[in-house]
Amino acid sequence: MNIRAVVLREIELSMKSPFVTHQGSLETRPLIIVEAHDAGGNIGYGEVTAFPAPFYTYETLTTAWYVLEQLLIPLLSTSSVHHPRDFAQLSEAVKGHPMAKAGLEGSLWDLYAKQRGVSLQSLIGGERTSVKAGAVLSLEDNLEGKLSVLKEEGYQRYKLKVEKGHERQMIETVQSLDPDLPIMIDANGQYEEKDIEGLYELDRYQMLMIEQPFAAGDFYLHQWLQKQMETPICLDESIMCFHDAVQAVQLDSCRVVNVKISRVGGLTAALNIHDYCQDHGVPVWCGGMVESGISKAHNLALASLPNFTIPGDLSSSERYFKRDLLTSGIKLEYGEIQVPQGPGIGVEVDDDYLHAITKKRYVANL
Numbered sequence: 212m213n214i215r216a217v218v219l220r221e222i223e224l225s226m227k228s229p230f231v232t233h234q235g236s237l238e239t240r241p242l243i244i245v246e247a248h249d250a251g252g253n254i255g256y257g258e259v260t261a262f263p264a265p266f267y268t269y270e271t272l273t274t275a276w277y278v279l280e281q282l283l284i285p286l287l288s289t290s291s292v293h294h295p296r297d298f299a300q301l302s303e304a305v306k307g308h309p310m311a312k313a314g315l316e317g318s319l320w321d322l323y324a325k326q327r328g329v330s331l332q333s334l335i336g337g338e339r340t341s342v343k344a345g346a347v348l349s350l351e352d353n354l355e356g357k358l359s360v361l362k363e364e365g366y367q368r369y370k371l372k373v374e375k376g377h378e379r380q381m382i383e384t385v386q387s388l389d390p391d392l393p394i395m396i397d398a399n400g401q402y403e404e405k406d407i408e409g410l411y412e413l414d415r416y417q418m419l420m421i422e423q424p425f426a427a428g429d430f431y432l433h434q435w436l437q438k439q440m441e442t443p444i445c446l447d448e449s450i451m452c453f454h455d456a457v458q459a460v461q462l463d464s465c466r467v468v469n470v471k472i473s474r475v476g477g478l479t480a481a482l483n484i485h486d487y488c489q490d491h492g493v494p495v496w497c498g499g500m501v502e503s504g505i506s507k508a509h510n511l512a513l514a515s516l517p518n519f520t521i522p523g524d525l526s527s528s529e530r531y532f533k534r535d536l537l538t539s540g541i542k543l544e545y546g547e548i549q550v551p552q553g554p555g556i557g558v559e560v561d562d563d564y565l566h567a568i569t570k571k572r573y574v575a576n577l
């Protein structure tokens with residue numbers, strides 16, 4: 212792939228309002244942007260979407276920076292990489308750290324597509340020209356006010372971040388405002404075995420799904436709950452690699468999978484999970500990490516694949532940030548977002564702004 216340099220940038224985007232879950236609050240969104248430069252002047256962009264603290268998964272921005280600088284980027288100078296999938300294979304030598312891997316692999320996918328003058332979507336076999344968008348409501352949101360704004364913007368699925376013990380109240384508030392709204396809840400693994408009876412009762416709300424009720428590693432409790440519940444269980448934090456998806460589907464621990472490129476270790480793993488779930492009749496949707504337009508563009512290419520039949524956490528650039536990294540933002544129209552068709556991820560990064568907000572930089576010349 213003729214990669215000459217990899218650049219890491221630590222940046223921070225200002226949030227319009229804090230994003231609050233039971234695990235913590237984001238007032239600003241720090242991220243790592245990864246650039247892969249080739250000899251011809253092309254730049255591929257990737258993004259590490261870990262959080263500052265390990266409240267979602269074990270990775271943090273600090274661990275990702277270390278793993279990228281010390282372990283993953285050096286793989287590119289010691290081995291030949293002809294395709295992003297080669298890097299995915301090479302990086303198996305480093306155990307875990309999927310978000311660090313996904314950030315670098317993402318920059319390689321964008322670069323590879325740009326070198327060939329094709330869109331990332333066409334490179335990976337995406338079909339849809341636009342994808343349906345779904346909104347996420349944080350605990351801080353004023354439900355009534357926020358919902359009417361989001362409905363006007365046309366979002367087609369509504370995910371409520373819930374706090375254990377207050378989930379019914381939140382669901383009932385939303386259903387009293389609009390009984391037909393397609394809703395789901397995301398528990399981020401707050402429940403335990405003793406809560407299982409209470410969870411069965413959530414069937415009566417006829418939600419699209421319940422996301423990640425139990426802790427990440429627990430395929431057993433999810434299987435037990437799914438046996439008793441009609442509402443599909445969706446797994447998020449449990450699926451950290453391709454084999455986790457195989458286990459979840461084979462054990463019937465879930466009937467829907469949330470695919471996040473970053474959490475599963477990169478686009479190669481995400482594509483493999485998509486194909487496996489499609490072959491086994493399990494629909495998938497594309498999750499989000501409160502991330503910049505660079506990740507959003509990667510996500511749109513992925514979500515255009517045929518088994519992404521459920522609206523994902525895909526939103527406009529204006530949804531969370533005061534200013535995004537793109538020269539022209541990702542826009543929602545009538546509840547759908549166009550999949551960028553230009554070379555690579557198909558969006559133009561505002562390099563001046565990216566450079567201006569870079570707080571820390573590392574350059575590896577290969």
Ligand SMILES: [Mg+2]
Pocket residue numbers: 397399422423447448
């Ligand atoms: Mg989730």
